[in-house]
Amino acid sequence: MSDRSVSRAARDRKVYAPVFFALGDETRLWLVARLSSGTPQSIAELTAGSSLTRQAITKHLRVLEDAGLVRSMRTGRESRFEFEPKPVKQLKAYLDQVSEQWDQTLGRLKSFVER
Numbered sequence: 001m002s003d004r005s006v007s008r009a010a011r012d013r014k015v016y017a018p019v020f021f022a023l024g025d026e027t028r029l030w031l032v033a034r035l036s037s038g039t040p041q042s043i044a045e046l047t048a049g050s051s052l053t054r055q056a057i058t059k060h061l062r063v064l065e066d067a068g069l070v071r072s073m074r075t076g077r078e079s080r081f082e083f084e085p086k087p088v089k090q091l092k093a094y095l096d097q098v099s100e101q102w103d104q105t106l107g108r109l110k111s112f113v114e115r
Contacts, residue, residue: 016094019087022067027052028060032069035083042078 022028034046046057061081064070068087072079 012094016091018067019069019091022063022069025060025063027056028064031057031060031064032083035070035081036085038083040073040075040080040082042080044078046081 023032031046035041043054043057043061046061047054050057061070061072065072065081069084070081071084072081074080
């Protein structure tokens with residue numbers, strides 16, 4: 001692996017690991033699904049209909065916010081949260097690139113084996 005590939009892989013880990021971590025939790029995936037409707041929601045709205053406490057929702061929202069998946073905005077005395085799709089789009093592009101590299105590697109292996 002070249003120095004360039006190593007530095008790129010290190011950069012990719014720093015960029016994408018927090019997003020993978022944030023999406024790796026069932027509750028946070030549920031919150032992302034709720035917020036991806038496009039309507040900003042308060043913690044009270046997100047808590048409604050679930051067994052989660054406001055503190056638990058807040059903790060998970062902070063992880064999502066740190067990963068860039070959610071942004072908050074103040075509306076009067078409450079914070080409203082909305083989904084930010086950009087990190088997911090970047091993650092998809094990254095996974096498509098990794099998939100393409102695997103396809104190329106498997107193609108080379110197939111050619112080698114068939115010779």
